[in-house]
Amino acid sequence: MIAIALILGFLFALTAETIPCGPLYALLHPDFVALLLLYWAISSSSELSFTIVWLIGLLQDMVLGDVLGAQAIAGVIMIYLLYTGLGRVRGLSSWEQLFFIFLLLLMQRLLVWLWQAWAGAITWHFSLLLGPLIGALLWPLFTLALDYLRHALRPRHI
Amino acid sequence: MPALFFPRRYPPLLRVAVLVLLTVFVSVFSEKHPNMESVSLTMAYPVQWISMQGTSFWQQADNYLQSRAELESENIRLHAELVGVEPKLLEADILRNENRQLLALLDSIPQPPGKVAVAQVIAQNFSPSSQLLIVNMGARAGVFVGQPVLAAGGVAGQVVGVSPMSSQVALLSDLDSSIPVQPADSDTPLLVDGRGNIDSLAVPFQPRNTALKVGDRLVTSGLGGRYPPGLNVGTISAIVRNGDHSFAQIMVQPAVRLGQLSTVLMLWDTLSSRPAATP
Numbered sequence: 001m002i003a004i005a006l007i008l009g010f011l012f013a014l015t016a017e018t019i020p021c022g023p024l025y026a027l028l029h030p031d032f033v034a035l036l037l038l039y040w041a042i043s044s045s046s047e048l049s050f051t052i053v054w055l056i057g058l059l060q061d062m063v064l065g066d067v068l069g070a071q072a073i074a075g076v077i078m079i080y081l082l083y084t085g086l087g088r089v090r091g092l093s094s095w096e097q098l099f100f101i102f103l104l105l106l107m108q109r110l111l112v113w114l115w116q117a118w119a120g121a122i123t124w125h126f127s128l129l130l131g132p133l134i135g136a137l138l139w140p141l142f143t144l145a146l147d148y149l150r151h152a153l154r155p156r157h158i
Numbered sequence: 159m160p161a162l163f164f165p166r167r168y169p170p171l172l173r174v175a176v177l178v179l180l181t182v183f184v185s186v187f188s189e190k191h192p193n194m195e196s197v198s199l200t201m202a203y204p205v206q207w208i209s210m211q212g213t214s215f216w217q218q219a220d221n222y223l224q225s226r227a228e229l230e231s232e233n234i235r236l237h238a239e240l241v242g243v244e245p246k247l248l249e250a251d252i253l254r255n256e257n258r259q260l261l262a263l264l265d266s267i268p269q270p271p272g273k274v275a276v277a278q279v280i281a282q283n284f285s286p287s288s289q290l291l292i293v294n295m296g297a298r299a300g301v302f303v304g305q306p307v308l309a310a311g312g313v314a315g316q317v318v319g320v321s322p323m324s325s326q327v328a329l330l331s332d333l334d335s336s337i338p339v340q341p342a343d344s345d346t347p348l349l350v351d352g353r354g355n356i357d358s359l360a361v362p363f364q365p366r367n368t369a370l371k372v373g374d375r376l377v378t379s380g381l382g383g384r385y386p387p388g389l390n391v392g393t394i395s396a397i398v399r400n401g402d403h404s405f406a407q408i409m410v411q412p413a414v415r416l417g418q419l420s421t422v423l424m425l426w427d428t429l430s431s432r433p434a435a436t437p
Contacts, residue, residue: 015209018281018292023356023417026284050173058184062198063205064283065290065319065326068188069181080174116287119185123333123354125286 005153009036010056014063027127030135033060034075034108038101039146041079042090053079066112067119074111078104094143102136199292199321202281206292206324210280272386272427274308275299279420280324286354289332291315293422296323301424304384308423312390312413313337313378317424329416330391331356339391340379341370347379350391350410356417359392361408366399368406376410386427390414 013032019025033056041048057072064071082089082104089100109132188194277299281292295301297320305317307327315335319326328335335352339361346369350359364370374394380387390413398407 011205011208014205015212018206018283019209019213020279020282020291020420023284026282026417050170050177054177054181059201059205063202063281064288065198065202065292066283066285066288067185068194068198069185072184073178073181076174076177080170083170113287115185119189120287120334123286125354127286 001153001155002150005149006040014060017060018063028130028134030131030138031105031108033057033071034078034105035101035135035139035142037075037079038082038104039143041082042086042097043147043150047083048079050076050079067116070112070115070119073115074108077111078108081107094140097143098136098139101139102132105132105135108132195319195326196321199296199319199324199326202292203321203323206280210278210294213280214278272425274423274425277422277424279422284356284417287333289329289335289352289354289356289416290318291327291329291419291422292324293327293424294324295424296321296325298322299424300426301325306385306389306425306427308389308425309414309419309421311415312392313385314414314416314419314422316384327422328352329356330359330412330414331416337385337391338379338381339376342375342377345379347381348376350376357411357415358395359410359412361394361410362405364406364408366404366406368397368408370394370397370406370408372397386425 010033013036016029016032037048037053037056053075054072057075058068060071060075061068085100089097092100106129109128113128188198275295277293277295279291280294283290293307301317301320303317303320307314307316313330315327315329315332317325318328329352330337330350331352331354333352333354337350339348339350340346341348348361348364348370351362353360361370361376372394376391376394378385378387378389378391392410392412394408395411396409398409
């Protein structure tokens, strides 16, 4: 049940990344896939497989039509960095986690940007900072909604 | 979740390092092999299909919920527009006939107009690095790489990747995009480059004393044979001349509202699908 919910969640996140809603949405929308990965890593009791994270990133690259591997490697490094300080992050409330989430999302976005810059021409744009900022501000709401969903989907043993 | 592919006995840093190397390999491989584009478009299609269903569902719901008053006022407005457009259509017919006669006098073969088909935009990716659309027409509908893509107002871009069911369109504003143009009232060959900004393009390499003016309309010149000549590209919106740059910085506002596209026209032009004529 949880596995199906996760697959559906990632499908929704990928769809939300590319849904044609005009340039303002494209400029401001946070990286939903990265947010979902972070939530999964923080809330799951077992450790995420880096390979799975990498494959999800690769699918995201394919959907976005960017350089293959950019999101994949940024996702893996983001989750690795999260794991180095997981104990500390887990103990915080979602409001206090917001700051760490912002740093991780920003680092992820910059890695994607660097990877694309390495593969071809690219320019700097201030909107690179906006996505992570909005993503981090949405984090408390995001965790609240997903906690509720996870609670509702939890298998009950009678 | 069991550890897939990677046994967990290796330290995390080593696993990350292996994945970094794998990513370098995948990136280089996909840049070297152009048909990887088609593979990734095909892989991405299921996700985009869901997105397409979602969008069309919203559109239907929106249409359904529109009030009668709105529809009536829209109907009146459209009727008024139609009355205005009908004489222009007649005029276009007359001009087309006249043009054919003139071409015959010049001893050149008149070109039959190309074929167009409407495609729906199913995904977008606007970032500073790429300005891409995915549309729901692919190789099965006859779409090919390099095909011109139009929209209301003029040129929107060109096809850069094709899979059986969908294709990837690079907009004029994409960093890799460049299109041969000329001013509407002269035949100076120019280029219009994308800069990664959805509502501003640029004309590169023009001297600071260029004769171009703000407000000049730019149309495709047909050089290179990819786009048919005479299609609207944009209007010059600003020219900056200062000592810091050796060239004038010329901004162009695209004729098409590139950020708002929900449908585009795929053009099969008789000129562009034919190999370049040899003199």
